Amino acid sequence: MTEYKKIFRPGIKLNISIVGIVFEGFLTGLNFLVLLKLLRLIFEKGVEIKDIFGSVASLGVIFLFRLILYTISYTESQIGGASVTKKIRKTIGDKLKHIPLGIFTANKTGFYINAATSETADYEQVLTHKMADIIKFFMLNLLLGFYARTINAYVGDIILLILIMLIPTILFSIRQVNKFGTLKNKAREENVSAITEYLTGCQTLRSYGLVGTRNRLLTDTMKKYSDVSYQYEKAILPIGFAYVLFSYVSIAASLLIMSNAYNQGKLLAYELIILFMMLLYVAKISMSLYISLVAYRNLLISKNKIERIFKEKEEKTSDKKLDVKKYDIEFENVDFSYTPEEKVLNQASFTIRENTLNAIVGDSGSGKSTIFNLISKYYEPDKGKIKIGGMDIKGISSEEVLKKISLVDQDVFLFNDTVMNNIRYARENALDEEIFEACKMANCHDFILKLDKGYNTIIGENGKNLSGGERQRLSIARAILRNSPIVLLDEVTSSLDIENELLVKRAIGNLLKTRKTVVMIAHTMPIVEKADCILVVENGKVVEWGNHEQLMKLKGKYARMRQASDSSFIL
Numbered sequence: 384m385t386e387y388k389k390i391f392r393p394g395i396k397l398n399i400s401i402v403g404i405v406f407e408g409f410l411t412g413l414n415f416l417v418l419l420k421l422l423r424l425i426f427e428k429g430v431e432i433k434d435i436f437g438s439v440a441s442l443g444v445i446f447l448f449r450l451i452l453y454t455i456s457y458t459e460s461q462i463g464g465a466s467v468t469k470k471i472r473k474t475i476g477d478k479l480k481h482i483p484l485g486i487f488t489a490n491k492t493g494f495y496i497n498a499a500t501s502e503t504a505d506y507e508q509v510l511t512h513k514m515a516d517i518i519k520f521f522m523l524n525l526l527l528g529f530y531a532r533t534i535n536a537y538v539g540d541i542i543l544l545i546l547i548m549l550i551p552t553i554l555f556s557i558r559q560v561n562k563f564g565t566l567k568n569k570a571r572e573e574n575v576s577a578i579t580e581y582l583t584g585c586q587t588l589r590s591y592g593l594v595g596t597r598n599r600l601l602t603d604t605m606k607k608y609s610d611v612s613y614q615y616e617k618a619i620l621p622i623g624f625a626y627v628l629f630s631y632v633s634i635a636a637s638l639l640i641m642s643n644a645y646n647q648g649k650l651l652a653y654e655l656i657i658l659f660m661m662l663l664y665v666a667k668i669s670m671s672l673y674i675s676l677v678a679y680r681n682l683l684i685s686k687n688k689i690e691r692i693f694k695e696k697e698e699k700t701s702d703k704k705l706d707v708k709k710y711d712i713e714f715e716n717v718d719f720s721y722t723p724e725e726k727v728l729n730q731a732s733f734t735i736r737e738n739t740l741n742a743i744v745g746d747s748g749s750g751k752s753t754i755f756n757l758i759s760k761y762y763e764p765d766k767g768k769i770k771i772g773g774m775d776i777k778g779i780s781s782e783e784v785l786k787k788i789s790l791v792d793q794d795v796f797l798f799n800d801t802v803m804n805n806i807r808y809a810r811e812n813a814l815d816e817e818i819f820e821a822c823k824m825a826n827c828h829d830f831i832l833k834l835d836k837g838y839n840t841i842i843g844e845n846g847k848n849l850s851g852g853e854r855q856r857l858s859i860a861r862a863i864l865r866n867s868p869i870v871l872l873d874e875v876t877s878s879l880d881i882e883n884e885l886l887v888k889r890a891i892g893n894l895l896k897t898r899k900t901v902v903m904i905a906h907t908m909p910i911v912e913k914a915d916c917i918l919v920v921e922n923g924k925v926v927e928w929g930n931h932e933q934l935m936k937l938k939g940k941y942a943r944m945r946q947a948s949d950s951s952f953i954l
């Protein structure tokens with residue numbers, strides 16, 4: 384058995400609960416025996432009050448046992464179901480750690496959130512309710528059918544026929560469930576993605592007055608989900624209705640057979656009554672069995688979704704360490720595409736020397752951020768080699784490579800935690816004094832002290848209580864504290880006001896004082912001129928490199944970009 388299949392297996396507690404619920408079903412069947420005995424007394428020799436008390440007591444005892452069994456089974460199933468759910472969610476979490484980081488694009492967020500929440504909860508339903516119900520209803524139906532046969536063979540056969548007719552009904556329903564259930568799940572996934580996007584982008588949407596527009600898109604996904612759900616019900620309901628009709632026509636046919644048998648003296652009055660009661664009960668539980676089987680199949684679609692995540696290709700892991708003495712970065716004839724249609728890097732080759740400040744410039748969409756994505760191993764190159772300190776990073780895990788890199792970009796992610804803890808994520812064992820020092824260097828110490836509880840202030844979900852510049856400086860403080868040999872800065876000042884830009888620039892200046900291999904993508908920073916090396920990217924290649932003076936003398940792409948830039952120095 385594939386390893387992941389074991390995760391879905393019901394554990395001992397769930398198996399106990401299933402056995403308990405099936406027994407509880409058998410006990411329900413015993414009620415008919417008690418009633419049969421009472422009816423026989425009524426019709427054969429006249430009933431006495433003690434007989435009634437005896438029957439009521441028997442029914443009471445059966446009820447008590449059923450209650451005990453049900454309580455134990457229900458509790459066990461809840462504990463067992465929660466334990467399987469925990470295992471599934473944990474495995475999804477573990478799996479996500481090993482899926483290549485580049486996969487986490489915004490449109491997949493809904494897929495993963497949905498799998499870890501709704502789909503897992505759906506599968507728990509299969510384990511805690513559906514499986515036991517299906518076995519219970521099936522066994523009970525079978526038992527009543529065979530028992531009815533001992534009274535009247537025809538009626539018994541009709542009960543068994545009602546059960547057998549479930550097979551074509553279910554086969555027919557499954558086609559609809561597979562079709563519409565899959566569509567329903569897809570629509571739910573899109574809905575979760577839309578909700579996630581709406582909530583995370585709410586601030587931006589408000590600022591652009593687009594709340595209404597996006598809200599419509601969100602409600603569209605909700606409408607699509609409700610439409611598909613309606614189609615699902617519309618496709619399933621007629622099949623269920625036809626089955627109910629068949630069951631009740633069978634009961635009518637049984638009534639005819641029973642009245643004939645009664646008139647011919649082959650069936651006693653109390654037998655007729657009990658058989659009739661059984662038939663009504665069988666029709667009811669057959670319908671419940673049908674509903675449970677349909678729901679079971681539908682919920683298994685969720686299981687398939689979760690399995691898809693478990694089967695997703697994992698990043699190649701290796702224990703190989705990035706054990707190097709220096710931190711040069713080299714690209715050797717690197718080709719890379721996100722999609723087969725567009726080659727983003729084409730034979731890109733360049734070297735970034737260690738302990739130097741490097742700037743990457745180029746037109747929008749030329750592939751600057753892609754170079755960062757490849758250095759950080761969010762993606763693997765299609766061809767060519769990327770080396771750090773002379774070592775090819777191909778066989779090294781992204782976690783290991785990322786240990787050597789601090790990335791400061793525009794999208795600073797902050798946790799809903801204290802300022803102190805948010806910075807400590809960069810280095811878990813950092814002393815408080817080291818955090819204060821890093822914050823001073825990153826120009827954030829003063830604003831942190833002005834916060835309500837200073838370093839112990841909770842900064843809200845993704846730091847929503849802070850300004851863009853403050854968030855940016857906290858991110859630089861993290862990079863300083865992390866003290867990794869490579870620092871990647873991605874257009875960090877592009878969205879800031881002048882005052883904040885100045886503070887962030889000073890913070891970067893302090894970061895650069897510690898000798899590191901620094902690579903930055905910058906549009907508006909005069910610091911580009913100060914870079915030891917400027918790499919100019921065009922059409923997926925580094926077409927020029929050198930310092931500002933060298934490149935200006937070259938009179939090539941960089942010089943043209945520099946001349947075209949306005950007085951505010953837009954590269």
Ligand SMILES: Nc1ncnc2c1ncn2[C@@H]1O[C@H](COP(=O)(O)OP(=O)(O)OP(=O)(O)O)[C@@H](O)[C@H]1O
Pocket residue numbers: 488721722727745746747748749750751752753754
């Ligand atoms: N995840 C992605 N999937 C598909 N295509 C992508 C993805 N990310 C970027 N691209 C495409 O790759 C090309 C290079 O993008 P990249 O972000 O590296 O450019 P850039 O030079 O950093 O641009 P900018 O200066 O505008 O940030 C662009 O055409 C972009 O549309």
